[in-house]
Amino acid sequence: MGLLKKEAVVMLSGGLDSATTLAYALDAGFDCYALSFFYGQKHRSELAAASRIAAAMGVKEHRVVEIGLGAFGGSALTDESLSVPMEPQKGIPITYVPARNTIFLSYALGWAEVLGVGDIFLGVNAVDYSGYPDCRPEYLAAFETMANLATKQGVEGPGFKIHAPLIDMSKAAIIELGVSLGVDYRQTVSCYMADELGRACGRCDSCRLRREGFAQAGIDDLTRYR
């Protein structure tokens, strides 16, 4: 197999981290294919944000895959019988969705192989989300190893590389990076319970992390709160 084009599949949720990751990949010279998922999450306005961001940043293509993750339940993000907590949580939080990043990355892997693309970017972060096992570097390394055994492109070469450029960054550092790359954070939605217009609750764990990030970065938080 010949050289790969400098193209990447970028997982784009519509939140602050994934928008910054897309800007990072574009700045690094990759033509980008953006991949979003509707998995029964309550904050569907994230997806509208993903579409706005994909269009504004000029990706080659943006696909939204609807997947049946909510059918299994087990997370406050997808299960109507569980509430999103308003306090910081210890250990693995109830907003953890079982195997979510593994399912997402598996789809990204499948699409990347069909496209003949070897680079996959995602915006996971081990600082703010230390309670999520599938946001840790050792998990991503194990996924990459598995991916290169799982696929034709992995076995026959040139393989796949998983990029998580934000993994060790604080929220403030991510925001500073994004602003320097021209990300318009008003387009992003981080809130676990955003309303249909994409306005944030201002109280959930994700809103709190985002607000603190802007404050620490000394950058005006233009997030639309309801």
Place this chain on the structure above:
Amino acid sequence: MGLLKKEAVVMLSGGLDSATTLAYALDAGFDCYALSFFYGQKHRSELAAASRIAAAMGVKEHRVVEIGLGAFGGSALTDESLSVPMEPQKGIPITYVPARNTIFLSYALGWAEVLGVGDIFLGVNAVDYSGYPDCRPEYLAAFETMANLATKQGVEGPGFKIHAPLIDMSKAAIIELGVSLGVDYRQTVSCYMADELGRACGRCDSCRLRREGFAQAGIDDLTRYR
């Protein structure tokens, strides 16, 4: 976390191998949750077979998850523009679906974690499907390693185990095992191009392997051909 119940998630396509794997898991004393996928495969009658088998064998629950795999294309099993070949193929065949087993196993992992089940069975086989990278033992071992880093149940214990009891067996040996466990192979559909009644073409690679298996086992092949 306490001891796990003796329960398993079993991937059930409706074909010969997965039906045998389900029989094997039941015989080993597991209560079983059967998981099937509709992923745009042309041979949808496989799913009807999966439902019949799940009911006949007495699983605790059978779920069919519809996933958007066909949207990416790239395989003769899902892409209308590619034909299923009638001759044995060299290397990685065109019926290979990019990242298919990885996506399937990721869903099985998510469901298993929600259920609190640690054992996942699948009917992959490295003998007949040596051309598929995601049917090899080293791939399954890498998936298991990744799964135990990806999940709450993996990190906090007691973890996950991936079982592929057929991996080193010939088709004839699989059929002998299944018959000894009472599997009714008339209920299974292996053909890549089965008609809506589940009748096989008798000519595709999958039909050829199946027919040779019955012949080698010296067992009457009651497969319904059209």
